[in-house]
Amino acid sequence: MSTFTCVECGRMFRGQARRTATGRRVCTKCEQGVLGAAAGVLMAQRQGADPVAGAISTRGWLQRIRLLRGKDQ
Numbered sequence: 001m002s003t004f005t006c007v008e009c010g011r012m013f014r015g016q017a018r019r020t021a022t023g024r025r026v027c028t029k030c031e032q033g034v035l036g037a038a039a040g041v042l043m044a045q046r047q048g049a050d051p052v053a054g055a056i057s058t059r060g061w062l063q064r065i066r067l068l069r070g071k072d073q
Ligand SMILES: [Zn+2]
Pocket: 006, 007, 008, 009, 010, 011, 026, 027, 028, 029, 030, 031
């Protein structure tokens, strides 16, 4: 079984790394965060807002949803 270190959270995982659009190796959890951040950038751009702020807020929103659902380990 191979292992990898997630570049996003810095933790070690067993198995296959997920690849982001830019080819970074991340865990499943961080991949979802990255996708959420990308969606936030697109939303913010459409609304003429700061893309980075949009990414951060959407990502935080996703993490909060996951906590509410109790899936955050
Ligand atoms: Zn991670």
